[in-house]
Amino acid sequence: MTTACEVPTLTAPTAPRLLTGQFGRLLFTVFGSALSMYLLTSVVPLYLAASGSGGIGAGLSTGAMMLSAVGVELLVPRMIARWGYQVVLGLGLILLGAPSLVLLVTASLPLVLAVCIVRGAGLAILVVGAVALIAEVTPARRRGEAFGIYGVVVGLPAAISLPLGVYLTSVIGFDALFVFAAVASLVGLIALGGMPRQPSVEEQHVKVLGGLRGSGLLMPTFVFAAVTVAAGISITFLPLAVAEDKQSLVAAALLMQAITAPGARWLAGRFGDRVGPAKLLPAALILAALGAGALILVGSAVAIVVGSTLFGIGFGAAQNLTLSLMYNRVPKSRYGQVSALWNLAYDGGWGVGAIVFGFVVAGTGYSLAFGLTAVVVAAAIVPAVQSLRNRT
Known part of the structure; x- marks a missing residue:
């Protein structure tokens, strides 16, 4: 008392x-x-x-x-x-x-x-x-x-x-x-026994591409696909764009991208839980666009390493923020749909980007083609900012 x-x-x-x-x-x-x-x-x-x-x-x-x-x-x-x-x-x-x-x-x-x-x-x-x-x-x-x-x-x-x-x-x-x-x-297989058998909500939305209008899922899906386009391009074509005697430089750049992405993904998740993923997404896209744009200077060792590092940070953060944003916008019955959409954006963007870039670079050269890649990522900033103004 x-x-x-x-x-x-x-x-x-x-x-x-x-x-x-x-x-x-x-x-x-x-x-x-x-x-x-x-x-x-x-x-x-x-x-x-x-x-x-x-x-x-x-x-x-x-x-x-x-x-x-x-x-x-x-x-x-x-x-x-x-x-x-x-x-x-x-x-x-x-x-x-x-x-x-x-x-x-x-x-x-x-x-x-x-x-x-x-x-x-x-x-x-x-x-x-x-x-x-x-x-x-x-x-x-x-x-x-x-x-x-x-x-x-x-x-x-x-x-x-x-x-x-x-x-x-x-x-x-x-x-x-x-x-x-x-x-x-x-x-x-030995770890599966302790996991849930069934989804917690019995009625599941199983059509991956159905019911997307007004769901709030389209923006983060397309934004993330724009970033994965650049990811597939950098890993596939950077080794080809750099002279053979500088492949150790490419290895270092791709290693920096591989190391920074998971760390940025974790940090984005921690801070995104506190302030909301939509508020951090434009910054992640800016970093990814700057990193992709740095590869225009494909003859510069500094540009390659710094650009790959910046892109790794932006890419890792965008992975987490888009995924969290999508889950925040749907009920449990759509959890499977969100996961499938996000992974389709990942794999589809990666594959399509590499295929299209191969045709573009044949006519433009690597510097201009990397510049166009940066434009694709930068264009994704616009809907991310607009979505922040409309809803979080």
Whole structure:
């Protein structure tokens, strides 16, 4: 009982716990599947080239996997609604991991491409399902930070495994790598038991491209696609735009981009939870546009490294902010749709950007083509600012 001179103690509400057992199991699964995916991203093309399929086979392997992923991403929300998270994620882990073992017995181009297609389907299931499940098992007040942690867990295998896979081919050989990639994905099956079986809302919106008008999802989807266009272009064409005797410079620039993106993704999530992701999105796009624009000076070492660093920061932040913004605008019944849309923007922007840029650069040269890429990213700032004025 308080007296007249006593002042009641006011306690600030504690932040809801973020790292739960379910979230931890999901991160374990995500890390293993990302390790499996990125280890073989650069190794399978080398395997085909070493087996006589040449550059055409190498290019087809990557293209087959990504096109398969884009196609299957449209189906994942319906799969989750019908079979639940545990079954669908388990299927994704098997499709991503098990086909790697087929490569132990064949280097035939048609069979390797079939493996890539199946693994692409597994990848699509995992990225869409994992993002939707994060929104389910983490508190809404800390969702941006949760997506940031997810970005770090996915980004570390990308930064480590792409160069490591190529190096290990000369140390332990292709066969050992194929087995390791399979195990890295399949081991995630042991963590599925503690995850939710079904979405928390029974009635799910399963049409990925349906009901978008007035949903608030179109702006962040197209804005993010504009940034991923530049991401696909920088990783694909920067090594070709720089002289052969400066490839170490390209490696350093891409490493800076790979390192800064996950960190920016996490920081954007932490601050986005506090002030709202819409308020930070224009700044992220400005950094990405400046980074892409710096590549106009493709002959300058400083411009390449600084530009890649700025772009990595902007790209990582935009990943988190667009995803958080989309989830903030929909009910739980649309969580699967948001995850599928966002991943379609990621993979589609990446692929389309690389294809179109290849035709543009043939007629303009690299400097002007990189400049046009920066214009695409800069144009996305306008709808982001307009959306901030209209709604947050």
